[in-house]
Amino acid sequence: MIEFDRVSRRFGDIHALRYLSLTIDQGEMAFLTGHSGAGKSTLLRLLLLLDRPSGGDIRVCGESTAKIGTGSVPQYRRRFGVVFQDHRLLFDRSVHDNVALPLAMAGYAPRESQRRVRAALDKVGLLALERANPASLSGGELQRVGIARAVVAKPEFLIADEPTGNLDPALSSEIMSLFEAFNQVGVTVLVATHDLPLISRLRHRILTLSAGSLAGQESG
Amino acid sequence: MARPFSTLLIWLVVAISLALPSTFLLTLDNLGRVAPDLTRGAQLSVMLRSKADLAAARLVEQRVGAWPEVSQVSLIPREQALMEFAEQTGLSSVLMSLENNPLPHTLLVEPAPDLNKTAATALVGRLAQLSEVERVIQDTRWMARLQEALLAGWRWVTAIGSAMVLGAVLALITTMHLVIDARREEIEVVSVMGGSAAFIRRPFLYTGVYFGAGGGVLASLCVWLFSAWLAQPVDALLALYDMASPLRGPGAFYSACLLAIGVCLGWLAALIALRRYLRSLEI
Ligand SMILES: Nc1ncnc2c1ncn2[C@@H]1O[C@H](COP(=O)(O)OP(=O)(O)OP(=O)(O)O)[C@@H](O)[C@H]1O
Ligand SMILES: [Mg+2]
Numbered sequence: 001m002i003e004f005d006r007v008s009r010r011f012g013d014i015h016a017l018r019y020l021s022l023t024i025d026q027g028e029m030a031f032l033t034g035h036s037g038a039g040k041s042t043l044l045r046l047l048l049l050l051d052r053p054s055g056g057d058i059r060v061c062g063e064s065t066a067k068i069g070t071g072s073v074p075q076y077r078r079r080f081g082v083v084f085q086d087h088r089l090l091f092d093r094s095v096h097d098n099v100a101l102p103l104a105m106a107g108y109a110p111r112e113s114q115r116r117v118r119a120a121l122d123k124v125g126l127l128a129l130e131r132a133n134p135a136s137l138s139g140g141e142l143q144r145v146g147i148a149r150a151v152v153a154k155p156e157f158l159i160a161d162e163p164t165g166n167l168d169p170a171l172s173s174e175i176m177s178l179f180e181a182f183n184q185v186g187v188t189v190l191v192a193t194h195d196l197p198l199i200s201r202l203r204h205r206i207l208t209l210s211a212g213s214l215a216g217q218e219s220g
Numbered sequence: 221m222a223r224p225f226s227t228l229l230i231w232l233v234v235a236i237s238l239a240l241p242s243t244f245l246l247t248l249d250n251l252g253r254v255a256p257d258l259t260r261g262a263q264l265s266v267m268l269r270s271k272a273d274l275a276a277a278r279l280v281e282q283r284v285g286a287w288p289e290v291s292q293v294s295l296i297p298r299e300q301a302l303m304e305f306a307e308q309t310g311l312s313s314v315l316m317s318l319e320n321n322p323l324p325h326t327l328l329v330e331p332a333p334d335l336n337k338t339a340a341t342a343l344v345g346r347l348a349q350l351s352e353v354e355r356v357i358q359d360t361r362w363m364a365r366l367q368e369a370l371l372a373g374w375r376w377v378t379a380i381g382s383a384m385v386l387g388a389v390l391a392l393i394t395t396m397h398l399v400i401d402a403r404r405e406e407i408e409v410v411s412v413m414g415g416s417a418a419f420i421r422r423p424f425l426y427t428g429v430y431f432g433a434g435g436g437v438l439a440s441l442c443v444w445l446f447s448a449w450l451a452q453p454v455d456a457l458l459a460l461y462d463m464a465s466p467l468r469g470p471g472a473f474y475s476a477c478l479l480a481i482g483v484c485l486g487w488l489a490a491l492i493a494l495r496r497y498l499r500s501l502e503i
Contacts, residue, residue, distance in 0.1 A: 048412060077414030088409050105415040149413075 001026045002047065002157070002188070007056035009042050009212075016042040017212040019056065024190055026061075029183040031199045032192040034209035040192040043209070044161050047190075048080060049073050078106060081150030081187075083160035087142040089134040095121070095145050096130045102153040120152040121145075124178060140171040147178055151187070158182055160191045164198070172198055227431070230395045234435020234485065237388035238478055239442035241381030246447060246470060248373050251366075264344065265357040266327040272352045277325040280352050284329060289343050292330040298323045324354060385485070392431055392489030399427055400497055411501045420498065425490045432486020433479060440475035 002024040009017040017039045024030050032040050045051040046058060049065060058065045060079070068076050081102075089098050096117055103113040121127045124144040134142060143163060150158060158179065164172035172195060180202070183189045193199060199206060208215045266284075268277055277295055285293040296304075301323045306312035329347065331340055347356045400407070407420055447469045470478075 050412065074411075074414045074416040074419075077412065080414075082412055088405065090406050090409070092406075101410065102413050105410065105413065105419045 001059075001061055002190070003059040004043070005057045005059065007043075007046065007053045007058060009039075009046060009051065010054045015212050017046070017053070020209075020212065020214055021056075022207055022214055022217070024188060027183075027186055027188055028205065029180065029189040030191075030205045030207055031202075032190060032207050032209065033194065033196060033199070034215070036194075037211075038209040039212040040209055041161055042212075044159055044190070044192060047159065048077055048082065074105075078102070078153065079155055080157045080159050081153070081155035083143070083146050083150045083158070083163045085162040085165040087134075087146040089142060089145055089149070091133065091135045093133075094130070095126065095132050095134055095137070098134060098145060099149045099152050102149060106153055116152055117148075120148040123151070123181070124148045139166055140174065143167065143171075143175055144178065147175070147182075151182055156188060158187050158189045160189075160193075162193055163191060164193060164195055169198065176202060226395060226398070227434070230391060230431045231434040231438050233391045234388045234432060234482055235438030235442055237384040237391075238435060238439035238481060239446075241377055241384055242439065242443050242470070242474070242478060243446050244373075244377040245381070246443060246474070248370060248377060251373075252370055262331075262358055264329040264331065264347065266329055266347050267354045267357065268325045268327070268352050269354045270324050272325060274325065276352055277327070280350065281327055284327065284347070284350075287343075287346075289332050289335055289339060290329055291332045294328045296326045296328060298325050301326055385481075388435070389485055389489050389492075392428065392486055393493045395431065396424065396428055396490050396493035400424060400493055404497070407497060407501070417498050420501075421491075421494055424494055425487060428486040428488075428490025428493075429483050430486070432482040432484070432489070434482070435486070436479040436482020439482065440470055440478040443470045443474070443478070 004020050004022045006019045006021055007017055008015065008019055020039070020043070032043065034040055042051070046053055047060075049068060052066075060076075065076070089095075090101075099117045099120055100113050103116060108116070118127060118130065121130055124147050126141060126144055126148065129137065129141065129145075134145065137145065143166075146163075150160075160179065163179075164175050167175065176191075176198060179189050179191060191199075205217060205219045207217045268280065272280070274297055277297070281293050281295045284290055298321050302315060302321050305323065306315045329343075331343055335343065344356050344358065347353055410420055451469070
């Protein structure tokens with residue numbers, strides 16, 4: 001469970017978030033939407049401890065993140081799988097090695113790592129491209145490799161910031177179904193997106209931010 | 221890993237910065253070891269007691285001249301010594317006004333060239349035991365000068381060496397910055413995914429060690445080549461002074477030291493270069 005309790009984040013005079021309170025339940029899938037500059041990315045960055053709030057508290061599974069010190073941040077972040085808009089794959093290594101990265105930092109043995117990477121690539125339908133270089137992949141394929149990398153270490157939470165921002169509607173819908181598939185096996189999913197037509201077709205809660213505050217939420 | 225050309229470049233920078241001071245160190249080390257041997261040929265000044273007259277002095281001169289461990293003896297009568305002293309110091313009027321000549325007769329004793337150190341010391345003792353002898357002075361002034369020069373040399377090498385090592389570290393840090401910059405994206409992604417500082421650091425520390433170790437190996441190669449090149453003329457020179465070659469090459473320990481220093485410098489430079497990047501990632 002993720003709880004934002006009157007969270008504020010100011011950048012000088014700009015209130016990126018103001019007294020924002022919201023809750024995402026364990027095992028839920030939710031969308032985060034709102035105009036550009038509404039504070040979606042800021043919210044996700046605060047959740048990943050890439051930034052700290054100016055006020056308020058963020059709790060994950062009941063524990064305040066304010067108490068997490070620098071040394072424990074990496075361990076905390078490993079509970080999250082993150083998908084970026086621009087995939088952020090590393091072009092100096094194969095698809096397999098990109099996906100294996102979270103396992104390497106968690107200290108998996110090569111054999112177990114290999115097995116998990118192949119399972120994750122299989123789930124996103126890209127096992128055939130295991131040995132390929134990411135540079136030779138299409139936009140939709142890159143994003144699916146990004147998702148495989150996010151889920152390979154079996155995180156509790158899957159976080160995505162505009163994962164379909166660069167994709168056409170058909171591919172976007174395909175990516176969203178992948179997120180739903182992972183949600184169905186128990187992963188809590190939070191996706192920030194502008195793609196209202198797509199998410200209104202799906203039956204999940206939609207949290208709308210406006211100027212740093214929660215403007216509304218409709219359950220799917 | 222960095223491109224081969226920049227790798228070669230940083231290896232050379234580290235190698236030169238380490239090889240130059242270590243060559244000087246090796247030279248000084250060799251000189252320091254040769255120096256005591258050089259005292260063997262040193263002249264001895266034997267001051268006779270003031271009650272010994274010129275005839276007695278001539279007798280001593282003859283006696284000592286017959287010893288096998290002595291190659292040559294010359295007598296400097298006290299009058300001649302005073303005159304020379306007056307000339308050298310410009311104090312002639314003062315000295316001439318003295319009633320008695322304060323200087324004794326002096327024998328200059330040249331030890332045999334093949335005398336070793338213990339025999340030379342024994343010779344000094346034997347001379348000192350003669351009843352006419354007041355004291356024996358080893359002409360060690362130039363030795364003292366050599367020692368001073370060696371000390372100055374050590375300090376000089378320490379100063380230049382530190383400056384060059386600092387230069388190597390700065391060059392290593394700059395290169396590490398380039399290496400890290402090229403992989404900034406990777407560091408950021410890994411950090412977001414929960415890579416620890418140690419995990420992020422590791423490959424860069426290896427790269428730093430690779431740079432430093434390569435430089436260290438090249439440096440000891442340079443020192444080897446240089447000392448091999450120097451060995452022949454130095455041996456020839458020392459042969460003229462009847463000395464066996466004392467010149468020593470860098471040896472395994474020396475090379476291991478250079479390698480270890482290179483490794484430490486590379487590791488240190490990588491750590492310093494990483495600090496800035498890791499700090500910007502910490503919250
Ligand atoms: N590091 C920062 N320094 C200054 N201002 C910032 C910073 N990060 C975000 N902001 C500001 O905070 C506000 C919210 O930004 P945020 O990126 O969270 O919006 P968003 O909802 O993700 O927008 P978009 O849909 O365009 O991605 C914006 O006005 C932005 O300019
Ligand atoms: Mg954003």
